[in-house]
Amino acid sequence: MGNAYSTSTNKTRVGIVNVTGYAGVELARLLSHHPNVEITSISGRSAAGKKLGDVFPHLAHLDLTITAELGAVDFAFSALPHKESSLVVSALLKDGIKVVDISADFRLKEASLYQEWYNFNHPAPELLSEAVYGLPEIYRDNIAKAHLVANPGCYSTSTILGLAPLLKSGVIGSHVIIDSKSGVSGAGRTLNMGTHYCEVNEDINAYALEGHRHLPEIEQELAYLMRGVRPVVTFVPHLVPMTRGILTTIYAPLSGHTENSKTGDANIKALFKDFYKDEPFVRVVDAPPHSKHTWGSNMCLVYPTVDIRTKRIIVISTIDNLVKGAAGQAIQNMNIMLGMSETAGLDNAAIYP
Amino acid sequence: MGNAYSTSTNKTRVGIVNVTGYAGVELARLLSHHPNVEITSISGRSAAGKKLGDVFPHLAHLDLTITAELGAVDFAFSALPHKESSLVVSALLKDGIKVVDISADFRLKEASLYQEWYNFNHPAPELLSEAVYGLPEIYRDNIAKAHLVANPGCYSTSTILGLAPLLKSGVIGSHVIIDSKSGVSGAGRTLNMGTHYCEVNEDINAYALEGHRHLPEIEQELAYLMRGVRPVVTFVPHLVPMTRGILTTIYAPLSGHTENSKTGDANIKALFKDFYKDEPFVRVVDAPPHSKHTWGSNMCLVYPTVDIRTKRIIVISTIDNLVKGAAGQAIQNMNIMLGMSETAGLDNAAIYP
């Protein structure tokens, strides 16, 4: 166990805790195509004892049985809900197993925020400083050294990637409005009236206007990008009748003290292209992107433009919420943590139409 | 012809120019249920000679034939595309027929804006000052006296109704961001790649970031509500995979000089409820509305709230783009112009689910 690689296959043995949610099953799909790892254990309480293919027929070719607890692995992903995840992750770390946690349990640095936003006392606050926020485009070096990576939220990923070049360069100040639109899979596989087909189809609505749980995470990371300045963020998520995809539209006034020569539309586009020029999973595009252009892939498409009339910058940022917004980014983090090629298992194109 | 009411049925004879688009056929459906009018003529060039029921089987019970030119009517709706509409409307007015024009041709007061935004020289600029902008909640008295009413755009309707109480009361200043999401029927029935099922399904995208044609209309009306102050508006429309519905999310900073006592969440909600208390087709709701709650009805649902963290106001405003955003509002205008009950033919509930 631990870091000892499996000898029989020479592949790293990975496990997925709670494989029966949408992030978990997407991890199973993507990892099954990964050249350097092998899924050796998958857990899930409600479906324990069942074959993976009986619960998810699209994965019937994988000969895997769901167990109540995770078996021997070299590396683990936790796709448990928040609060539950922290306990399992702590135990895995103690066994010397590196972990990417897809829940929110290690994203926030301030333990008190868990009480405020998630209504629980964090059981392992000492791990919060050790955990690295798993956005490779910002924290790649830290991820490479980490034992515990907190995989970012889907809304947060699209937002931060849309804002990072602007905030780091100071082209905008701290005032930001984030209008985000998500497909239904972001709400998870648990049943509730808000994901019933007939309630969602032919509908769009805004929700969590009193404050969505991704807000503190976004605030924390924008503050980091601004070297400590507190951002003034309004974030409104919307639910859109589609299964996958997030499209985030960001509005921010140009910073008053920026020289005009730097704020033309061409300058802004050049700023983004330069910022992301070596990134395998962020592409700055020349026309407003469609969420569908990322469907099933780990790509984030970013389109910045200047609204000349109002001196505001508009950025459109889009991802597949289950891939770059969850399972794909988790694997990207694993690749970095294990010194593998960052794109291993993630190089498939989006599926269109 | 002219204003002479039909004697045989004692109902006003109405006509629809270009019945074969989505606004036109929705007019036909709604008018067929109207207690005081009778559709006596429908025109449409490409389908001239056909029975309405052959083109639109859901209206097969109406015994109407599409003609190339409009026949004798007392009142007319034009659902032609912009530019074409102005010519037909001018001719109808000369014959003494009152008109509601669903195109954009008489919405803007400045003739030069048609060159700038629609690429044509307006052929009847003298009618622009006479035309009344057909938003009953703002211009009811003028509509009652008008011969020509310019029916507002769908995006504009949801936006202006969401902002009117705020701008009239001065609770917000001139800075406004409008993030609007529309179903596909807003793009019309004309074929293009952007409305192909496979391109739209499982997709969301922003478009017209360089400036949508509803922007000058929105700017004109917001300026009116602010008594001439020029608004600083960013407007970004999005296309959502659903047939009907617009949901508009509006962001505006609270006006600095407003007393704190007036800007609490309860105050803002009370302001809206008071402003719309007598309106039959605007309801201020206590929870974020779903576009689906208006499906097939002439209702606009508005939800204002204060983002206390940032001192911004957020307003959600939603309508069925083909009803309150087009055909339903056109009938509401006709009702007012002809002195009928404003809700005649429009009192059906939304269909859910």
Place this chain on the structure above:
Amino acid sequence: MGNAYSTSTNKTRVGIVNVTGYAGVELARLLSHHPNVEITSISGRSAAGKKLGDVFPHLAHLDLTITAELGAVDFAFSALPHKESSLVVSALLKDGIKVVDISADFRLKEASLYQEWYNFNHPAPELLSEAVYGLPEIYRDNIAKAHLVANPGCYSTSTILGLAPLLKSGVIGSHVIIDSKSGVSGAGRTLNMGTHYCEVNEDINAYALEGHRHLPEIEQELAYLMRGVRPVVTFVPHLVPMTRGILTTIYAPLSGHTENSKTGDANIKALFKDFYKDEPFVRVVDAPPHSKHTWGSNMCLVYPTVDIRTKRIIVISTIDNLVKGAAGQAIQNMNIMLGMSETAGLDNAAIYP
């Protein structure tokens, strides 16, 4: 109570038992537009005490509160699930209140079939012979005299209306294949994995191949149309990613002993048109119908054709499953039972697109 009509409004007081399901809420919507009745009581256990508009915002204009038990009414609809419904219906009948039951509890004449297909001993088998199967196109006269009408299933309605002219005329024999496709609302509002948006969207599947509960009902009614001959029916329902609509495709070999002169395509179409010539809610159409052509209306569209190559008849039959397949047909039955105009409250056109 009982048959004493309310004096204050001169409208019949009607009640809806279990208003919170899709059939129940659709009853509320349609009845609110009915000229001769008034909803005076609505019940629903889980939501008792709430305003109807808080559960269903599209009906917020109706000032109705959901109660645990039904109050004083002249006529009642039961939209309870099977088994539960029979108990409530029995009690209502004892109070002298006429009832349309939307559940399956009084559709089958053989009490033993409830044990076989629904797993319960019918608590009121004596009512089975009294109950009239509520398909007005077949049983109009009996419905007019009935105290209890069993509203047909949605699949059954589309199937029987598609087959009645053929079976009554003997143009086909007893061998029939029924391939039916339904929108998701047919599965009800209760939460289960099969109605989760992400599981249904971009999917089609067949289900209940071992025998769907509408099969005995279909068999019973086809036997009646064939004057007792036992039909040999295969019925396969499918779930389609749309909210409303059923489209049923029926296949049957031409009866061997029919003279050729009666089985041409034109003859078959004429047979159907004659059979349904006086029906307000069945239209025989000249081109394959779309389910969308009935959306929100009480109309059934039927298209028969002969497959000359194989000497089989194909019939396409389509309805809105929540209207002609549930709430609309229930109101049609009520209209007949109370001697009102059969189309009262049901004369709206389908909504398109």
Place this chain on the structure above:
Amino acid sequence: MGNAYSTSTNKTRVGIVNVTGYAGVELARLLSHHPNVEITSISGRSAAGKKLGDVFPHLAHLDLTITAELGAVDFAFSALPHKESSLVVSALLKDGIKVVDISADFRLKEASLYQEWYNFNHPAPELLSEAVYGLPEIYRDNIAKAHLVANPGCYSTSTILGLAPLLKSGVIGSHVIIDSKSGVSGAGRTLNMGTHYCEVNEDINAYALEGHRHLPEIEQELAYLMRGVRPVVTFVPHLVPMTRGILTTIYAPLSGHTENSKTGDANIKALFKDFYKDEPFVRVVDAPPHSKHTWGSNMCLVYPTVDIRTKRIIVISTIDNLVKGAAGQAIQNMNIMLGMSETAGLDNAAIYP
């Protein structure tokens, strides 16, 4: 050119004629993941001169430019419409290039059928006998030796794979009813009212009841499986509101002379499992499959069952119409023709949800 393999990469150079349709672009996506081939030329008249990524942003990572005519390749796919394809294919074959033709132009053995069903005189009837029908599960050996493979239609693929074990074993006779349901991408990328989002969404309809063009292809292949007996086939295709997927429901009476011992449900299931036991892309499943279980993959799922009441067999067969129904099967054929692993480039799991 010709069969000389590219030396620089040691990969076979492949070309796609008409890359801009849905089959063409899906070929480009799948081939870009293929380990043994390289796309070296893509053609498409309307988009000639454009970068592939400008037309299809999800493929922007491929550095390919669309040309008017195909350049030097070792192997070609034609995704042209019927009639146009035969001319291009003939020319390619003369140059010694092996071809998989995705159009219908070489599927039928009788030249006269092209006049009857497609309204054109086949320009290369001499190739019809040479062409191999590209269903590997039936014709694998012939495909391995072929220069020209006619890729089956999407409806035909799902139908024939659902029927082959039954027809070859004689368990059923010649009478078959095929009720097939397809997503919208099967209608292609060309614009027409039938693929407009608002016309398709929330709708299902049957079409081509007078005879769909896949019918002669199905009849030809079923006759082959029955060793020349003429099948009596009714085939009705339906359009379902989803982008991808075909689900075909097949009904056939058990052959009268089959011994009862062979027609139990377990026998039929065993028959199918044995028939397909070595097939990489057909899986006989134990529960009715969902089209979504094949989404994006080359898998065909087949579910046979016996309707004991009526002595009929029901088979459900489902594929992704753009993969096993078009581009994926074309690559499977290429793999066989070039002696590569049959699953090369096609081993990805379906994407769910």
